[in-house]
Amino acid sequence: MAILVTGGAGYIGSHTCIELLNAGYELVVLDNLVNSKFESVRRVKELTNKEFPFYKVDLLHIDKLEEIFKENTIDAVIHLAGLKAVGESVEQPLFYYHNNITGTLNLCKVMSLYGVKNLVFSSSATVYGLPDSVPITENSPLQAKNPYGQTKLMIEQVLQDLYQSDKEWSISLLRYFNPIGAHESGRLGEDPQGIPNNLMPYITQVAIGKLPELHIFGNNYSTADGTGVRDYIHVVDLAKGHVCALEKVWKTTGVDAFNLGTGKGYSVLEIVQAFEKASGVEIPFRVIGPRPGDIGACYADPIKAKINLGWQAQRGLEEMCRDAWRWQEQNPLGYETNKKDTTLKLDVLL
Ligand code: NAD
Numbered sequence: 560m561a562i563l564v565t566g567g568a569g570y571i572g573s574h575t576c577i578e579l580l581n582a583g584y585e586l587v588v589l590d591n592l593v594n595s596k597f598e599s600v601r602r603v604k605e606l607t608n609k610e611f612p613f614y615k616v617d618l619l620h621i622d623k624l625e626e627i628f629k630e631n632t633i634d635a636v637i638h639l640a641g642l643k644a645v646g647e648s649v650e651q652p653l654f655y656y657h658n659n660i661t662g663t664l665n666l667c668k669v670m671s672l673y674g675v676k677n678l679v680f681s682s683s684a685t686v687y688g689l690p691d692s693v694p695i696t697e698n699s700p701l702q703a704k705n706p707y708g709q710t711k712l713m714i715e716q717v718l719q720d721l722y723q724s725d726k727e728w729s730i731s732l733l734r735y736f737n738p739i740g741a742h743e744s745g746r747l748g749e750d751p752q753g754i755p756n757n758l759m760p761y762i763t764q765v766a767i768g769k770l771p772e773l774h775i776f777g778n779n780y781s782t783a784d785g786t787g788v789r790d791y792i793h794v795v796d797l798a799k800g801h802v803c804a805l806e807k808v809w810k811t812t813g814v815d816a817f818n819l820g821t822g823k824g825y826s827v828l829e830i831v832q833a834f835e836k837a838s839g840v841e842i843p844f845r846v847i848g849p850r851p852g853d854i855g856a857c858y859a860d861p862i863k864a865k866i867n868l869g870w871q872a873q874r875g876l877e878e879m880c881r882d883a884w885r886w887q888e889q890n891p892l893g894y895e896t897n898k899k900d901t902t903l904k905l906d907v908l909l
């Protein structure tokens with residue numbers, strides 16, 4: 560009985576693999592390494608002292624994907640593979656739609672062919688667009704503000720339709736809020752390409768001296784201190800949410816969406832202060848104009864996941880900052896020192 564983890568070499572995927580292995584599951588991991596390194600997979604094996612097959616396969620190559628199902632007995636899939644940079648999705652929408660949507664269609668086709676109908680999908684709080692009110696429940700209106708968000712919304716719809724066509728499917732749509740932090744060993748963490756888009760990796764790179772100062776995107780929002788408020792969740796808590804979702808998917812059929820967040824929002828300034836306290840390093844910052852498309856406050860109502868999945872985030876902001884800092888300090892250059900290979904991207908486009 561094996562679980563196929565797509566995108567298993569990535570930030571959330573590698574932490575999810577650890578939790579699945581610790582829970583006793585057998586794994587098969589697929590990733591094309593377009594935004595990750597094999598080193599994370601090696602470290603997952605090292606940390607758990609467990610073995611599993613890894614396939615450097617692109618979801619767009621359906622024949623290779625099918626071979627994985629032929630060679631292994633797959634019982635469920637945790638589907639994290641996808642491209643996730645909002646700005647890049649605006650610049651290259653076709654690339655994003657092709658990768659995320661076609662990749663998922665291929666996966667579902669092969670799953671159907673092999674009678675594998677248990678799926679946990681990585682969705683995002685981005686499907687709520689500009690929320691009318693907070694905390695955000697799963698019933699809040701859905702809207703996409705950019706091609707990346709649109710791919711998540713479209714995939715959610717595809718999966719709803721798939722279930723309507725075949726009631727044997729069991730699908731969890733996990734809407735992640737803002738994952739930060741790293742494995743407490745300091746061996747796994749977030750390894751962004753180039754200048755980070757997101758707050759925590761930007762802060763840790765300022766702390767290590769790679770970037771000179773943090774730019775705070777606006778301090779005029781209607782929040783307590785004027786800076787943006789988000790629901791930051793420790794990546795290990797998020798990873799554990801996948802194990803709970805898998806257990807639910809196993810027992811039921813249907814499609815259900817769950818917010819994976821803590822239910823508590825922190826402002827940018829609160830994050831900076833908490834990080835400074837946890838690391839002992841001062842973070843120089845400058846307030847600049849708001850980032851286009853940004854919202855003031857976004858945090859989850861996580862009660863549905865607590866009731867239905869028996870899952871609740873356990874780790875607080877101090878641990879998130881401490882673990883993010885440990886990862887950055889121990890791995891100042893991420894998983895590797897050499898430049899990323901971008902040829903895979905070209906392969907996909909050709
Ligand atoms: P990540 O980039 O670290 O991991 C995604 C992995 O998918 C990468 O290892 C990449 O190489 C792989 N991949 C991409 N396209 C592929 C393809 N066609 N075939 C095979 N592998 C492919 O990102 P992450 O932060 O770990 O995110 C995992 C998932 O969670 C993504 O779907 C993302 O959209 C979603 N998500 C992430 C966040 C976040 O803040 N990190 C928030 C909400 C949702």
Ligand code: UD1
Nearest residue numbers: 645683685736737756757758761774775776787788827853
């Ligand atoms: C980002 C993504 C969103 C995704 C979410 C969760 C963008 C535009 N949006 O949003 O699609 O669902 O992550 O992964 O990338 N901030 C700064 N300075 C920085 C970076 C961020 O002030 O250098 C602020 C932002 O304005 C925001 C907060 O920090 O208020 C968090 O930003 P970020 O980590 O990018 O997450 P989201 O804005 O939630």
